[in-house]
Amino acid sequence: MAAYVNISELHPNISHPKVVGIVIGKTDVKSFPDRKNSSTDRFTCGFTIKDSPDFFINVSAWGNDTYINGLSNSFSIGDCVTIENPLVATKDLEKGDRFSPTTPSHYRLLVTEAHSLVSPCADTETVELLLPLIHLPPKDSSDFYSLVDIVANGQKLDGSVINVLAAVKLIGVTKQFTTSDGRKGQRLEVKLFDDSVSSFPLVCWDREAIQLMQTLIPKKTVLFIADAKISFDSFRSGMVATVTSRSIITVNPDMKEASLLFSYAKQLLESGALDQDETPEDMPVESITDVYTVRQLKQKVQESPEALFGITYSFISKLDLDSSVSKVIRTRCSRCRFLASEDMLSCTNQLCPGRDQAFSATTGFDLMVDVSDHTDTLHACILSSPVAEKTLGCTTEEFTSLTEDERTAMKMKFLLERCKIYVKVFSSTKLKTGVRGTILSCSLADPGEVKQHMSALLQQH
Template sequence: MAAQSYIAISELHPNFSHPTVVGIIIWKSDVKSFPDRKNIGTDRFTFGFTIRDSPDFFINVSAWGNDRYINGLSTSFRTGDCVAIENALVAHKDPEKEERFCPTTPSFYRLLVTEAHSQVCLCADMDIIDKLLPLIHLPVKDSRDFYSLGDIVANGQRLDGSVINILAAAKTIGQPKQFTTSDGRKGQRLEVKLFDDSVSSFPLVCWDREAIQLMQTLIPRESVLFIADAKISFDSFRNGMAATVTSKTLITVNPDTREASLLFSYAKQVSESGARDQDEKPDDVSVDSITDVYTVIQLKQRARDTPEPFFGITYSFISKLDLDSSVSKVIKMRCSRCKFQVTEDAQSCVNQLCPGRDQLFSATTGFDLLVDFTDHTGTLHTCTLRSPVAENMLGYTTEEFKSLTDDERTAVKWKFLLERCKIYVKILPSTKMKTGIKGIVLACSLADPGDVQQHMSALLQ
């Protein structure tokens, strides 16, 4: 079919008969069913999607039909595909239904697709596809019209129930959780943790299968999202705000905007510099309150079962402790405000989005090590050991350690290496680690043999 025979979304009108429209899919809903009032005992099936053919115009499409047709049509394309729609009915919007259940569009109309009259197929014209593909990276709202996560947290419960736009980066993608409602319907839920330069972790909850599938394609710490019309609510369980993807929400992945580009650079710097996340702060709980004892395999198993950080004790051997590396690998300087690593002679922070860039630069020096610990069940690799925990464990300040000879540093290393220790840890999910989890040492000391025997025998029972 020739390109000129397609009708632009901006020109659609109910008077047109047999229009053919092309566009890139920027939103898609799950399939739903309703009792058919005309044929008692049968169901009608439906799903919706939104197509875009220009920076300024996009339109909602509703498909209706029987189970086989609708489910077959729904699985034939996904968000990001370019489609051609032949012979759809152009209808006036039903403002009440559209505004409640579908994304807001600039068009006065909507398209209706049925098996008897319409056809939807993947677009095969490469010239058209090349023109449509960049549209997937254009937000559907003004690219400057958004809340930062810091704005949301600062406004708190004043935003409860409101619908807003958010620009943030994906930090972690949870695992989908399946559930069955009290009336027997099956559902699913997935939680994404967002971050930006103002907040290190903020929950975004998805309930629709389509939204969940989109989220599972994201690369954590490398995907920036413009989330148009997210619902904000106060989560009493978390005692904080949370965002939810609804049937009105349109998500643009890696938007082609200046604001998104800045945030992408920040996310990349965070990932590459090893800047410490808020989650990594070791002072969330007092060490004295941690009592649960785990083997290494139990730590890994619990981390797989729950995406939330947790705390525990393990009686393990320190199997890697590179204290006799060069001092620059053991002791590092970081910006006091954003925790980016800086060189010893730095006069300013290299992080372009550091909240203190226009203020007097200050940095902190501390132990910054990665250690492994091992027991009879396995090894937990590359756990973070930083000051002041490392100073308490080793018995040296950074200045005292710098003044030690190479032989003295090696002696300190062998005091702990391959020795059984009592290690207090915080475990949290991490996309940067091959294992998917990260350990942070909160306290570590040589273990008392009686203590080890008591706890290890209890674990082996």
């Protein structure tokens, strides 16, 4: 890296510096009316580069539409770039720099088409040295709030800018809109979680932040968000985090707390507890009235990240009541829903919120069933207690004392009869089909009711 000037050594008196770094943050292209010529616009974009664990600097580029948009499209967060002959300027915290990420450098770099050149770094040795830096948070890795801290502090944090560590639960759909003065915008909502809060909203308005979020794998990614803005959202009456032009997002940060959270997410994912979200979000069954075919349920849920509630008149086409009891009835930790055995003294989940408290477990039916009608099949729906007990008409104790023939008879009762099934369906990256269902209520259907709804559904097609 001899030909390059280190970011830590930059100062305004250096002539023709050549700087290299990995892009750790980037903001959208913006335009302003040119003060000297009001009929044209000036364009700008900003990014942040890092060349060592402790040093990074903001870069702003100015120029015409073609140059700035071309420059912005030529690299992304995570790419290594070489900047030749930028102007080294002292930061002005009163003006533009207060909207940029906080950096340890006293300076910032200015890039223009006439004087400077930004290009992908072609030196593979340098690139290999820079790549690991993308996983180092730009702030002290012990200086962050967990989601439970944010929720506990509530409105006291309204308007503050803090660092957040959390895992990605769900990435919503980007919504496009046009403002009253004709500017186009976009908004993406991501749901975060950690070992204490099962869902917390993070909102992105910047195209660059949205593109980064869209590359992430839900439930397998941990984020350290430096300088997220926290505000109270009166519409949801809860706290919400927002990514701003000052925020830098570190994906899967190289820090102990992040790897603990990553293992927690992995354990939850394997136990199925993430898909079974604790049910306060569930609608009361009596308020669910929309009737769907299985195909409609699957199509609708792929159009929206939100869970869909509906009724389907279908057959249970797979119901493994005659497999071993340990597959039908399971014990889970009552706090984190992690699989457990009845004789355990504590939860084996390292991040269970109740590890230091007396262990309490719940035992119940834990079935995966397939639901089918003439249009399609919804595979691997969760049917668990207490809904399963009501559906099957027996408790777990009664079930364990049934003979194999009695279990098979119970199974056949459902496989051949059409049922009225209330279901919650949501997208799940874990399943090949991309769709997961939870059965909220299931009973044998009234034939007259089935006929009425089936004719109505056929008329829709």
